[in-house]
Amino acid sequence: MVDRDGAAAHKADGAGNDMSMEAIVARFSDPEAIAGYxxxxxxxxxxxxxxxxxxxxxxxxxxxxxxxxxVLGAGGGMELKALADARPGWTFVGVDPARAMLDLAERKLGPSAERVAFVHGYIDDAPEGPFDGAVCLLTLHFLDAQERTRTAGEIRRRLKPGAPFVAAHVSCPQAADEQQRWLSRYAAFAVAAGEEPERAEKWRSVTAANRNLMLSPEENVAILEAARFSDVAQFYAAFTWRGWVAYA
Incomplete structure (x- = not known):
């Protein structure tokens, strides 16, 4: 399930600092919460x-x-729509644990939804494949290192040899002063992009309270390598966000 408010913390809205998967899924099963996602x-x-x-x-x-x-974390359909529009010959399996978000994705895709098989669940509920590629954007930061490694391994197991995997999620240095500096920049960007300052500060604070989920770039590379992906390379960096491409 993609972070649809743009930050790891936002999945905990209405649940204090609770970043459990149950709280995250509950938030994105709330029609009011997802209306303007x-x-x-x-x-x-x-x-x-x-x-x-x-x-x-x-x-x-x-x-x-x-x-x-x-596509793991396909709820809402933003990346599905972008990929479907760019590549009219591709088909997709979109997996997400929030049914309401999958429904939203189907509506967003319009006629392209015919090219997507929607799966309500987690990586273990996905078809065995083999797939020609995989995507997991703004999602893996919800998992601790052990579960992140297991999930990455399950993705790799479903890919054809040499197939690409693209992942992007929260990742920043672990030193407290550096992390706070980047989190402040993350909030400042949101304000510059039109967010209310009070709300941006709220999510900065909630994200900071869940620092155990914000692994360093080096730790994220190590997780992909532990899942037996090869040629891991960072291709995207934007304040508290990083993206990597790796191969099965």
């Missing part, structure tokens, strides 16, 4: 549209014109 990511994730565009470029380096792509 698209406004959040563009305010909190610098270059979101370009991140989607780069994801398609990286997948297309190896994925054929008739590729079948696994």
């Amino acid at each position: 698209e406004e959040g990511p563009v305010r909190y994730v610098p270059g979101l549209a370009d991140l989607h565009r780069m994801t398609g470029v990286l997948l297309a380096e190896y994925a054929p014109d008739d590729a079948r792509i696994l």
Whole structure:
């Protein structure tokens, strides 16, 4: 399930600092909470549209014109729509634990929804594949290192040999002073993009309270390598966000 308010903390809205998966899914099963979800990511994730565009470029380096792509955290449909529009021959499996967000994705995709098989659940509920590529954007930061490694391994197991995997999520240095500096910049960007200062500060504070989920870039690379991905390379960096491409 993608972070639809643009930050790891936002999934805990209405649940204090509770970052459990149950609290996250509950928030994004609330129609009121998801009604304007698209406004959040563009305010909190610098270059979101370009991140989607780069994801398609990286997948297309190896994925054929008739590729079948696994999208984990597909609720809302923003990346699905971008990929479907860019590659009319691709089909997709979109997986998300929040049914309401999958319904929203289907509406957003319009006629392109015919090219997507929606799966309500987690990575273990996804088809076995093999897939020509996989995507997980703004999602893996909800998992601790152990579960993140297991999930990455399950994604890799479903890919064809050499198939690309694109991931992007919260990641920043672990030293307290550096982390606070980057979190402040993250909030400042949101305000510059139109967010209310009080709300931006709220999410900065809640995100800071869940620092155990904000692994360093080096730790995230190590997780992908532990999941047996090869040639891991960072392609995106935007304040508290990082993106990597790796190969099965």
